[in-house]
Amino acid sequence: MATDHTYTHEKYAYQKYYVPEQSKWPIIATVGLGLTLFGVASIMVNSSQGESTGGSWLLFLVGSLIMAYMLFGWFGNVIRESRAGLYSPQMDRSFRWGMSWFIFSEVMFFAAFFGALFYARVFAVPWLGGEGDRGSSNLLWEGFQATWPLINTPDPVAYPPAKEVIGPWGLPLVNTILLVTSSLTVTIAHHALKAGHRGKLKFWLAATIALALGFVVVQAYEYVHAYKDLNLTLESGIYGTTFFMLTGFHGAHVILGTLMLIIMLVRVMKGHFTAEQHFGFEAASWYWHFVDVVWLMLFTFVYIL
Known part of the structure; x- marks a missing residue:
């Protein structure tokens, strides 16, 4: 679970900071970005060689949708945490x-x-x-x-x-x-x-x-x-x-x-x-x-x- 901690450094004495719980969003971002870039590279290679780009566009679309899902979810978490007053x-x-x-x-x-x-x-x-x-x-x-x-x-x-x-x-x-x-x-x-x-x-x-x-x-x-x-x-x-x-x-x-x-x-x-x-x-x-x-x-x- 997310918790609050207190700094021991005198500059930040008694000032709390927020430690979030483990998140799935970084790994989802990695998968989405990887598929998106691989799809773009495949589109460019297949186009230059005169081959079909249907599968490449599908990879690009799937990667883009995963990235959109990640951004919506991750930033939604940040907004909820901020609204809850957890940020110092x-x-x-x-x-x-x-x-x-x-x-x-x-x-x-x-x-x-x-x-x-x-x-x-x-x-x-x-x-x-x-x-x-x-x-x-x-x-x-x-x-x-x-x-x-x-x-x-x-x-x-x-x-x-x-x-x-x-x-x-x-x-x-x-x-x-x-x-x-x-x-x-x-x-x-x-x-x-x-x-x-x-x-x-x-x-x-x-x-x-x-x-x-x-x-x-x-x-x-x-x-x-x-x-x-x-x-x-x-x-x-x-x-x-x-x-x-x-x-x-x-x-x-x-x-x-x-x-x-x-x-x-x-x-x-x-x-x-x-x-x-x-x-x-x-x-x-x-x-x-x-x-x-x-x-x-x-x-x-x-x-x-």
């Missing part, structure tokens, strides 16, 4: 450090993709254009132009290039306005929570979710436009690859952040959180601000420059 200031610090390191891991995740973009633009493309090779400009094919975005191909018939790239001042600008505004609305909601204004909290949190969903819709439309009208796909050379990897993973993080905000709104509706204790809400808002900052970098380095 020490546990609160533990949660804060855990969320901080999680966001840091996400920062490094995107740093790898931004690094790939930087390397391609600053080093690889100029080298292929002949920079540092005594002026040779035909390292790939006759007439190769080392320009960015790199969408020209050696044989436009065999390898149809993208007609053009997506300009920054249309849909990307709309999405930038949506995300920057959502960062403002979630901050207003946070201040309302700390001030005890529940009605204001619900309104501005719902507004944040609406803006987030608007971003997802606009990005989905942008992808359809890129594929159907501009022939800009994942196969459009290094530009297409970096474009869709960066914007696609960011879009996935927006969806995850939106789900977190929706859960926070449901909890607010149920009367959870107080002006003093609301780290669950804070964690979701931290993550959302992180998503906003990544988008501003994407808007600058992918769309504008």
